[in-house]
Amino acid sequence: MLTDDKTPRVKNQARAWTDPGPVVAGLVLVVMGATVERLSAAEMGSVGQLTGRRLPAESKPPWKKVSGAARESIEDGRWVVREPKNFCRRLKIGDYQQTDGQKNEVRFEWITNCRDNRRADGFSIHTQGRRLRLHPIHRPNRPDLLLMGVRGGMGPDIAASHVDLTALPGFDARKSNRYVLRWVTQEINDFRFELSINGKPIAELTGEPRVVGRDVSIGFEFRGGTHSISSVAWDMNRGGRRVVSPGARTAVRRLAMGYRELFLDDLMVAELRGIEKVLHRPxxxxxxxxxxxxxxxxxxxxxxxxxxxxxxxxxxxxxxxxxxxxxxxxxxxxxxxxxxxxxxxxxxxxxxxxxxxxxxxxxxxxxxxxxxxxxxxxxxxxxxxxxxxxxxxxxxxxxxxxxxxxxxxxxxxxxxxxxxxxxxxxxxxxxxxxxxxxxxxxxxxxxxxxxxxxxxxxxxxxxxxxxxxxxxxxxxxxxxxxxxxxxxxxxxxxxxxxxxxxxxxxxxxxxxxxxxxxxxxxxxxxxxxxxxxxxxxxxxxxxxxxxxxxxxxxxxxxxxxxxxxxxxxxxxxxxxxxxxxxxxxxxxxxxxxxxxxxxxxxxxxxxxxxxxxxxxxxxxxxTLRRDGFVSMRAGEKPATLVTGLFGWPAGRRLHLNVDASEGEVRVGVLDQNGRPLRGFARSKVISGDRTDVVVEWTGSGEPKAKSVQLKFEMTNADLYSYWLK
The missing domain is CATH 2.115.10.20 (Glycosyl hydrolase domain; family 43)
Known part of the structure; x- marks a missing residue:
């Protein structure tokens, strides 16, 4: 966690951070003139900064241009953006993983004379299950605004998008304002973003549900005005624990109920080697x-x-x-x-x-x-x-x-x-x-x-x-x-x-x-x-x-x-x-x-x-063959697919929908530690084009283990689905 900020924490029940964590003596991070203390490598997820020595596109890692155009320059250690036209740059921090208790912090300084965001996002965070958008607005002869993204959009004309700045009288978007955002992920994605500006707690913001995208990223989007950005630093995806997604739990329950497991997503795929995922058109x-x-x-x-x-x-x-x-x-x-x-x-x-x-x-x-x-x-x-x-x-x-x-x-x-x-x-x-x-x-x-x-x-x-x-x-x-x-x-x-x-x-x-x-x-x-x-x-x-x-x-x-x-x-x-x-x-x-x-x-x-x-x-x-949307395809070289863990109900047999007319498939059953189960280590060979074939092993009954995985060994075959019946 970046620890130079002395802002009091907003009370947030289990979401609040009560322990800033140990600091390695003498190890500091210089970010565009700001000095912050860095955490030990053992505790960091993704820590980084955007320095004022080079443009975002030239930094390491680079901030990619997503859309539009603008005049960009470095002036006095600041990234300056002029004449933006639907302009957006983003930095990918990592891939979305469902976690609980993972700590995140982002801070930056921002100066702008923009009078209308024209529905631009301004600064945005894409994170686990949610996103947050913020955009300061300068209004001559009226108090300046800070906009946040809401379901109906964000703009000076949308009252629901106005952040309450009562705690920060005299807010001036044209001055250098220091923004700090902190959040802790939750399994149910019901977390809040703690916002402070210039060292003062402002609000706990709910953000918006994340509809699309699987990345964790930060970015800036502008459609008007001039913007000067400095002191951008982030410490994200730190600590916490990975959790089984609700989708994976649903998949395991459906499999136990006798429904077929398709390959439309990867929730029940643990490992792939030499496998190609193929879409089949009707x-x-x-x-x-x-x-x-x-x-x-x-x-x-x-x-x-x-x-x-x-x-x-x-x-x-x-x-x-x-x-x-x-x-x-x-x-x-x-x-x-x-x-x-x-x-x-x-x-x-x-x-x-x-x-x-x-x-x-x-x-x-x-x-x-x-x-x-x-x-x-x-x-x-x-x-x-x-x-x-x-x-x-x-x-x-x-x-x-x-x-x-x-x-x-x-x-x-x-x-x-x-x-x-x-x-x-x-x-x-x-x-x-x-x-x-x-x-x-x-x-x-x-x-x-x-x-x-x-x-x-x-x-x-x-x-x-x-x-x-x-x-x-x-x-x-x-x-x-x-x-x-x-x-x-x-x-x-x-x-x-x-x-x-x-x-x-x-x-x-x-x-x-x-x-x-x-x-x-x-x-x-x-x-x-x-x-x-x-x-x-x-x-x-x-x-x-x-x-x-x-x-x-x-x-x-x-x-x-x-x-x-x-x-x-x-x-x-x-x-x-x-x-x-x-x-x-x-x-x-x-x-x-x-x-x-x-x-x-x-x-x-x-x-x-x-x-x-x-x-x-x-x-x-x-028309399409039964379950024929997407297959896991193996070529001439031997390939393997290992599924996620699931329970095997008593009295059930394993069925496959597979086309091995020019190849073969064998199936092994592994315990929760990845070890083959006696009598189920390797099935009899499966060949031919079969929409419903029962897998046979030397062992009798069903595998005896609390949780199992399947290991498919394939050559020249397409696997469409598997189920227990």
Whole structure:
């Protein structure tokens, strides 16, 4: 810990530091003119400084430029930044490891004449599960401000982002102010940042939940004003203890329950040698699209899967709910049940399939479209319904609620001056006994926020709650989450996933999450985020992500595209959107349903007069082998994979999903100290392409040890999953 500061500690229960630790006599650290005492090497995590002798980019380690441009110079031992344009430099301290009791301290001096941060972060800390942002602001003829990052952003106009400076009257951002930040990590990430300025305790700041990123870093971001920085020093990641992450504990519990362990993350991977992690793309059906926009008059504008596909095993049938739009906005109005509606009114249509590939559009006879009831339209919402997430709930004691729907209901004014049924732009729910004839909840809306995307609704059997995902409350094209025990009363929305700087770096522009198809598959949340490459290709394609709890998400497959766009001009050559619960399993095949558009998001749409055959979207399917998202691949040279520790329930056998058609796999069982267990040191050879093969050893029964690890020895093989059954 840096110990020259005499600031009294803010009382922080277990978070406070009560012991500064021993100091090695005579060992000092000179930081831009400031003298601080350094701790012994045995107690340090990462200790460093930014000296005033060279620019940050030239220091060791270097501060990398993340974005933008500015004029940088060294003047009187200070790093000076002028004319910043979206300018940011960061220093990576290390990788995120879940810890408890790890001590951290950062200090710096900062002078600025900036009058508006323009939503720039200023100084920021990215640490375990949280981040903190601070930016001083000079206001002529008014007290200067110190801004902090909050959920709604940070700026002079956002009162919630103003730090209370009562303890520091006369704060002047143009003078050299000494900032000190201290924090101690906690297993549950419920720690605070202790802030002092010029030797005075100011506040305990909560910071913000960390949505994306796995690094521990500090940085500066500026978009206006001149900034002079000196005396930057850090002592981070010191002491404490590593803890097993909640995700790893969940993985062990799921494995004991018989769920398959996939390789979407590395929580259950202890060691790899000679193994390559490989993303496998699903195969698009050769006869796509399976439902076309021009199949029926009521879907000539679009047949779009801002809806849901479910496979119902007890009925041996696939059921699909999709949006049907009859006409473009500039065409003639339509009539529903004898009443005029805007031409592009979004209706809910229904389709069925026995094999997931060939679909029928049954004549439901529920809604009159332009005078005829011969159509597959459901009786559904009062106004436009978009992003309809359907849940099949056969165990609901009320038979009229066996199907549940969650969607954005919104009224649209049009030049036709057609009256709306109700003024609304919020989240609504409906219920049905058969999924065709629906009853709207009388208390709609259930979430008073809009969300223009495909929504996800599903039942989490582990938390025993319904979960919904969309943009409601996310603050743009990001992913928010809400949960409910009755499908009517929903929790406040929570931002859980968003695109980040790595996405920007990969293709440029302004990448965003347009939406994300979400399924609970083998006890793990699997997400298919739709990456909108705005100001780059302006197309939408699909990647892969996973979460053990539905809240903390991470990318899988090294951010490679899972479902790519087709060639330019083809039916899915511009944009791809997946269904709600897009992964449906039948036998050993995963069916992935999606909508495709031929034009990208920003291309002008042709008029019907120019191209009568043009429609906005159609629906297709791609297939993947069971568990086939990501494999651990071994080449010709022998390779090994060792799993994390887990308990082996009595009476269970080990199963694998593996392709060793050109190679082989053997499995050993190790105790908690890494020693082979007698009778289970090396299994019989496994070969061939097998989606479910039982591993056999010379030993009988199951391994006798409190905790075990698996050691896979592989050549020319792909391992997709393992489980106990």
């Amino acid at each position: 195969i698009k059906y050769s006869r796509n699209p399976v439902i076309r926009h021009h199949q029926r008059p009521w879907q000539k504008f679009r047949a779009q899967l801002y809806g849901t596909v479910l496979y119902i095993p007890e009925e041996k049938i696939f059921k699909m709910w999709y949006l049907a739009g009859a006409r473009f906005p500039d065409e003639a109005a339509i009539r529903l049940d004898g009443k005029p509606r805007i031409p592009n009114f979004q209706m809910l249509a229904y389709a069925e399939s026995r094999d997931g590939l060939n679909w029928t559009l049954p004549d439901l006879g529920l809604v009159s479209f332009n005078g005829s009831r011969h159509n597959n339209l459901c009786r559904f919402s009062r106004e436009n319904a978009e992003g309809v997430g359907v849940v099949h709930d056969p165990h609901d004691p009320d038979p009229t609620r066996r199907y549940k729907a969650f969607y954005w209901e919104h009224s649209v004014r049009s030049p036709h001056k057609i009256p709306v049924a109700v003024e609304i732009s919020a989240m609504s729910v409906s219920f049905s006994a058969d999924g065709k004839n629906w009853t709207n909840h009388p208390g709609n809306p259930v979430i008073p926020q809009a969300s223009d995307t495909g929504h996800q609704a599903l039942w989490d059997p582990f938390r025993k709650v319904y979960v919904a995902y969309g943009r409601f409350g996310a603050g743009g094209r990001k992913i928010a989450r809400s949960e409910s025990r009755d499908f009517i009363n929903w929790s406040p929305s929570q931002l859980v996933f968003a695109a980040d700087a790595t996405d920007t770096k990969s293709r440029g522009g302004h990448p965003q999450f347009y939406g994300m198809g979400t399924t609970i598959y083998e006890g793990t949340y699997i997400g298919l985020p739709w990456l909108f490459w705005e100001n780059s290709s302006n197309r939408l394609d699909v990647q892969l992500a996973s979460s053990r709890d539905g809240i903390h998400w991470q990318r899988a497959g090294n951010r490679q595209t899972l479902i790519p766009n087709g060639k330019r001009g083809t039916w899915d050559g511009g944009c791809i959107f997946t269904a709600s619960q897009p992964l449906q399993v039948k036998d050993d095949t995963i069916y992935i349903y999606y909508s495709g558009l031929s034009l990208d998001h920003e291309q002008p749409r042709p008029s019907r007069r120019e191209r009568p055959e043009y429609g906005e979207s159609s629906i297709g399917v791609a």
